[in-house]
Amino acid sequence: MVLKRWLVKWPKILVALLAQALALMVLALGVMLASQWIAPPYAYWPLVLVQGVLAAVLSHWLGLPSWWRWIQLLIPLGLYGALSAGVNPWWGLALFVLIGLVFSNAGHERVPLYLTNSVTRQALKALVAEQVALHCSEHDSAQNVRFIDLGCGLGGNVVFMAQVPNVQVSHGVETAPIPYLLSKMHTTLRGGETFATDLWKVSLADYNMVYAFLSPEPMVKLWQKVSQELPSGAVFVSNSFAVPDVEPTEVWILSDARQTQLFIYKI
């Protein structure tokens, strides 16, 4: 139990690696004991399968989320399958590096890459119209929306918002290398701007519409940042993840297949 509590602070990938290492030790012990009754050598496939099953069980025991069990089961099988088929191990490394460059924020930030759909983008457009209508009588400058997507992925929202009437500025920040490069190209060609800036380091004082589609993990900290830095009258929109213990001003439930919820906080 102490071990599990201690491991909670570890990056999931290290816990997964630990589970594979422990599984290998248990397997080695099992093979040593088995050799008393059944003479070696043993076929590799059953051993690899046992390694995967043990790693999956240990992952569950060490508190990894359920989808890790499948990864833990499939990794030894995939590696052995690829080696048996004569696949050059450098391909494995290349694939690992590629996945790392796309999902580099999944480890420490606990935010992987998934994308906003078109129904949600239309809702953002409607929100712009609502904001403009609400504020144009109060402050002239508020007629123009200054939008930022915190963790902008491939830049789709930034490009889309750059083309929405009354959006004066459409920016995105992204730190995962491959999404950043794709977003940079996308926005350079089609509008808006992408910055290779950590979302925690960007000042929000110049924006009046902030959009985030992250994960439950950063929402408390993000709310602190948003509520401290956004000017009065601005709006913070979180796709799918509510800020714990803060009542949203509005919740929009969209008509897409996943019934996306937009949590809207007016500052």
Ligand SMILES: C[S@@+](CC[C@H](N)C(=O)[O-])C[C@H]1O[C@@H](n2cnc3c(N)ncnc32)[C@H](O)[C@@H]1O
């Ligand atoms: C779920 S995706 C959303 C992508 C895009 N906003 C969309 O809605 O289509 C979250 C993105 O946030 C990025 N991200 C996570 N933490 C970040 C950070 N600290 N600074 C910048 N980007 C970050 C991830 O790399 C990922 O691309």
